[in-house]
Amino acid sequence: MRNRFACLVANLAAHLLPTDLLSTGPHVTSRFFRLLIGQLLLVLACVLPQAAHAADGVEIQRWLIEASDEGYRLNAKYSFELPHDMEDTLGYGVTLYFTTEIEFTRPRWYWFDEKAIVKRQTISLSYNVLTRQYHVTVDGNVRQTFSSLDDALLRIRSPNRWVVAPRGALEVGKTYNVKLSMGLDPNYVSKPLKVTALNSSEWRLASDKKIFQYKAE
Numbered sequence: 001m002r003n004r005f006a007c008l009v010a011n012l013a014a015h016l017l018p019t020d021l022l023s024t025g026p027h028v029t030s031r032f033f034r035l036l037i038g039q040l041l042l043v044l045a046c047v048l049p050q051a052a053h054a055a056d057g058v059e060i061q062r063w064l065i066e067a068s069d070e071g072y073r074l075n076a077k078y079s080f081e082l083p084h085d086m087e088d089t090l091g092y093g094v095t096l097y098f099t100t101e102i103e104f105t106r107p108r109w110y111w112f113d114e115k116a117i118v119k120r121q122t123i124s125l126s127y128n129v130l131t132r133q134y135h136v137t138v139d140g141n142v143r144q145t146f147s148s149l150d151d152a153l154l155r156i157r158s159p160n161r162w163v164v165a166p167r168g169a170l171e172v173g174k175t176y177n178v179k180l181s182m183g184l185d186p187n188y189v190s191k192p193l194k195v196t197a198l199n200s201s202e203w204r205l206a207s208d209k210k211i212f213q214y215k216a217e
Contacts, residue, residue, distance in 0.1 A: 058183050058207035065178065066161065067217040072170060073161040074102060078182050080205060082153060086184075090134075090149070095126040097188040098156055102164050103179045104214070106171075116176060119164040122185060123156055170216035180210040 062077035086096060104117040124137045127149075134152035137143045138159075146152040170176060183206025 057205060060180060060182065060207050060210045063178075063180050063210050063212060065164075065214045068163075069167070071163040071166040072216075074100075074164045074180075075161050076100070076159065076180065076182070078157045078207070080157065082149075083205070086205075087149065090125065090127040091129065093127070093129070095124050095188075097185040098123045098125070098182065099185040099187075100159070100180070100182040104165065104170065104176045105179075106174060106176050117165045117169055121159075121162055122188075123159065124188075125152060125156065172216050175213055175215045178212050178214050180212075182207050 058078050058080040060076065061079050062075065064075040066073045066075050090096065099120055099122045101118070101120045103115065103119075106114040106116055108114055122139055124135075124140075126135045126137075127133075128135065132147075134146045134149055135143055136146065136152050136155045144155060146155065183204075
C-alpha cells in the first residue's frame with residue numbers, strides 16, 4: 001500500500017507541478033498545493049474503506065418523459081449523499097462531475113433493437129475557496145452559485161427538465177424502452193488517479209439503470 005501511494009504522489013507531482021515553481025509566486029504555489037492535497041484526498045477516497053452510506057449509491061426517485069413544443073423533456077429526481085472524503089476534495093479545488101445518460105430503443109422482432117436516441121448531460125460541482133461559494137455548471141454553459149453545499153447538491157439532485165429528444169425524433173404512438181442512469185463520472189478524474197478510481201469498488205457513486213417504457217405522444 002505504501003509503495004502504491006508513493007507512486008500515485010509521484011504521478012501527481014509529474015502532472016501537476018509547474019516547470020518553474022519559483023517564478024509562479026506565492027498565490028499560484030499555494031493554489032498548487034491545495035490542488036495537490038485535494039487529489040491526495042481523492043486517492044484516499046479510492047483506497048480506504050468508506051462509510052456505509054457511501055455504498056448506497058444514487059437512487060432514481062422520479063423518471064418521467066414529458067412531451068413539449070421543444071421536444072421530449074426528462075423530469076427526474078435523484079437521491080444520494082456525498083461521502084465526507086468527496087466533500088474534502090471540493091475544499092481543495094477538485095471539481096466533481098455528475099453525468100446523466102438516457103437511451104431510447106425500440107424493440108424489433110426481426111433484428112436488434114433500434115437505438116433511437118442516446119443523450120448525456122454532465123453537471124459539475126466546484127468550490128471557490130476565496131468566495132466560499134459552490135458553483136454548479138450544466139454542460140459547461142449554465143452556471144449557478146450557491147452559498148452552501150446542501151443547496152448546490154439540491155440543484156444536482158433535482159435538475160431542470162432538459163430536452164432529451166427533439167420533436168420528430170420519436171415516432172408518435174410507438175412504445176420505446178428507456179434506460180436512465182446517473183452518477184459521479186470517473187472519466188473526468190485527473191489522469192494519475194483515473195485507473196484507481198475506475199477500479200475501486202469503494203468509490204462508486206452511481207445509480208443502477210432504471211428501465212421503463214414510454215409511448216411517444
